Amino acid sequence: MNALCKEKSPYLLQHADNPVDWHPWTEESLLKAKHLDRPIFLSVGYSTCHWCHVMAKESFENPIVAQLLNSFFIPIKVDREERPDIDQFYMEFVQAFTGQGGWPMNVWLTPNLEPFFGGTYFPLESKWGKPGFVDILKKIAELWQYNRSLLEQQGQEIFHKMREVIQSSFEPKSPPNLAIASRKAVEQLWGSFDRTHGGFSPSPKFPRPSLFYFLFRAGSLADFSEDYKKKSLQMALYSLQKMSGGGIHDQLEGGFHRYSVDEKWRLPHFEKMLYDQATLGLSYLDAYQATDDPLFKDTFESLVEYLLSHLHHPSGGFYSAEDADSLNASGQEEEGAYYLWTFQELQQTLEPIVGKDRSKILAHFFGATEQGNLPGGLISEEALAKKNILLMEKPLSDLAHELGISLEEAREIVLKAKEGLKKERLKRSKPFLDDKIICAWNGYTLSALAKAYMVIGDGRLINEAKKTATFLLENLWDPSSKTLYRIYRNGRGTPGFSSDYASLALSMLHLFEADQDEKWLSLAKLFQELLEEKFVDPYRHNYMVEAVEISAKSIQTREEYDGAEPATLSLAAHSLLKLYTLTGEEKWRKRLEELFSYAWPILERFPTALPYLLGVYCEYRAPLVEIILVGEKKNEETKRLFHSLSKLLIPNRLLVVLDPQEKLPSLLKSPDFYTTLTRHYEGLPLIYICTNGQCHLAQTERDKALEILKPFAVLFPEKSYQPI
Known part of the structure; x- marks a missing residue:
């Protein structure tokens, strides 16, 4: 056992038995690197990450790797969900250094925390054009011993440039005009839009709900033509429709996987993250409001059932994620094992439910084939070759026609079939559950539940929303010190970051709208005020990830991109707009316009960098x-x-x-x-x-x-x- 055995993070605990002498990121660990005059090997990941597991098995459980790391480096493990500040700062280096990012993220640092080499997954031995991890460790150890000044100089130069970027500010080329940025964003999205399968990129495809938030609101700008408004809605609605029928959407138990490996939304990367469920849930609610299409409502309601059955803490609040990997029938860990079927397994399960003749027809209706339906060339494990992911891409009318029955009868058969398949799948070994509760992600979920109650009217939703709010306030909020905490797992963990304050402020506003109890509005105002007090960037009008007094002594980071989660900047803008609308206080409007002005130089260059913020701007202008x-x-x-x-x-x-x-x-x-x-x-x-x-x-x-x-x-x- 190494020092990680005393940590609370499930990801760190997964590595507590490694022969590698892992340390957590603490002042003591960093001082040890200085005292022993060794470079730091920093490895960042999260508990449900498939390639993190692969590298752990290949390298971190390998005695040769352990000997190299323990002899020549100070190995430090970080859970990116627990410390987004460290993850973000060094991810910027890795992306600049290699041209790409992802997890696991592995970075070598000087004892002064200056990065000089890094990347993502490294195989144990050289393959796929990637250098072997053992060779890299040996080379860096040799360079540190015999040509250390080269590494230190490289690290100092990179670190200095990164700090310069953080402390600099963009100079706008023209006066702020977010209406122009909104128009350019729609044009860019239309140019990259996949008109066949939906989404905005070739494979791999990430949902990025912030784009949908913007597109549903872009049509409210008076400057937009009817053509722009229609295009905006079509891009959002068609993408959400195609995702709902694809393998990225769990057709049996609801919820969405992290992303799709292929362009058709069929083969997912199988982990399920709480933030995806919450933010995509809001997108499907928007789609249902705009169209009254039951497909979007059904997709949202199945997502809620997944949340309540798989990620729900008994006392309130929601766990963070489920793993991509699970045990297959042979007891071996395999990516997607819980979700995939052979054609024979489908037929055997469906036959007692719909009969022998219809079982094959139903299996084909769900997109399955005898050869398997996973896209060729994208399968990394041989065991997946003849497996099927369930799809709902075909119209129900096709099934009704083939079976010679009515549309309503076809719907009933599909529901019975899905219920039977779900019952059979529940007998399988479930994916690992990361049971830590993250404040920001629960804020997104609280917002989705509150809005859903308003739109759908299910009383259970508002009860769960209030239960979640109460749980967060009782377990992650210290009113005496006015401190919010980020993580709950066997007690409180890391102090909260700006995204935690921003998300909770916005969720309290959504809860006030749904519940109409003034205490939620009062709490929203408090958390927004604390965000302004603790996190406002001394160099720009944006927010630091960590509190300013902490950032000044450590790694400084800020968010300027709406990625898988909205940036703090965008969440705060949404809260400021709602606070101004509800209270009429001018200070909220002025602060909102400061954020718009700050964002303009970014949006002037990269119109789709902050789509959630642009959505808030569209609301403000409506x-x-x-x-x-x-x-x-x-x-x-x-x-x-x-x-x-x-x-x-x-x-x-x-x-x-x-x-x-x-x-x-x-x-x-x-x-x-x-x-x-x-x-x-x-x-x-x-x-x-x-x-x-x-x-x-x-x-x-x-x-x-x-x-x-x-x-x-x-x-x-x-x-x-x-x-x-």
Whole structure:
């Protein structure tokens, strides 16, 4: 056992039995490198990463590798989900050094933390054009002993340049104009859009929900032509439709895998991350609001079932991920073993459910073949050659026609078949569960649950949202020191980063909208204020990843890209807009415009770098639509109206419920106006809609209110989403 046995991170604990003398990233470990005058070997990954497991088995369990690392280096292991600051800083080096990034990330540092060599996965011995890990270790050990000054000079130069970039600021070429950036972003996305399979790149394909968030809101810009608006919606809707039918979507238990290895969304990289479920969940809700298509609603609801059945902590909160690997029938670890089927396995499982003749037809309907349906040339393990991933790419009408039955009967057969396959699959060895609870990721999930309650009206969703909020506040928030923590696993872990504060602030705003309890608005305001107080960048208007007083003493990083997760900058902008809309406080609007101005030089050069932020800008520029529902919150008619009014996707919308039996929220703007509205209440709920500085007459009928609102909503009435 090495020093990692005392850590809480499941990823670090996975390496506690390695013969490598791993150290955690601590002051003591860093001082040891200086004292022994050895370079640091820094290895960063996460517990559900397939290639991290491969390298661990090949190299870190190898006694020759262990001897080299223990004799000539100080080996340090870092969980990227626990320390995103370290991961981000050295990933920037690896991407600049090699032209690509990913995990595991392996970097060699001087004792002063200056990187001089790095990469991602290294095979034990040279293959695939990659140098062997043992050869690299021997060469670096030799250079450190005989030509150390070369490595130190290289490290110092790189480190200095990285710090220069962090402390510098972009000079804009023209005055800030995010409308132009939004138009260019749509043009760039349209140019890279896959009109056959959806998505915005060749293989591998990553969902990147921030793009969908922007595209659903781009149409609200008055500067956009109808053609631009239509293209924006088509790109989002068609991509989400194709993903829902692909192998990246778990057709039996719901939820999405991390990304697709091929361009058709068929062969996934099998790990399932909480942040993907939450952010894609919000995308599918947007799609359902814009189209009323049950496909998007069903996809979201199956995703929620996955969250509650696989990632849910009994006391509230959600675990971080499930592994790509699991044990196959022979007891060997294999990527995707839990999810894949031979054609024979499918037939044998389906036969008792639908009969022998229909079992083969159903298996083909799910995209399976006797030879396997995984894309050739992309399979890294021989055992996967004849396996199938379940797909839902064919229309139900094809199955109905082939079986000579009605569409409704075909739907029932598919549901029965999926339930039977799910029951059989649950007998298999499940993937490893990373059971740490990450604040930021739970914030995204809380936002998705709160919004879903508003749109769908399932009371279970708001109960789970409040339960999650309570869990986070009880376990990750210390009100005495005003400190938020990032990780919960057998107690609190690392202090929170800027993304944790930003995500929780935004989720509390979403929860306030759904629950209409002022305590959530008060907490949102507090977390946003702490974000501004602790993390504002001294060189720019952006936010540091770590608190400023900590960043000044260590590695400085900031996020300027909406990747798998939105950047703190984008999350904060969303919160600032909502706080301004709800409270009317000018300080929130001014801070929001500062962020827009700061982002302009980035967006001027790279329009798709911050699509979530551009989505917030589109909302900010859209006309404010204020919906004030006056009625008793426990009244069933009030609830029915609340969900009906929430179902429309209106970019810049304020929805407030004023209960005449309760004290009005003190933090909301226009208290006198709101008080006046409640005086007109006579037992029936009243709907007030205010736009462009004017309020319509009170409405009591849902349909009339919706007619007033529809001109402000994002709607796509066409049946086909594929661009011609």
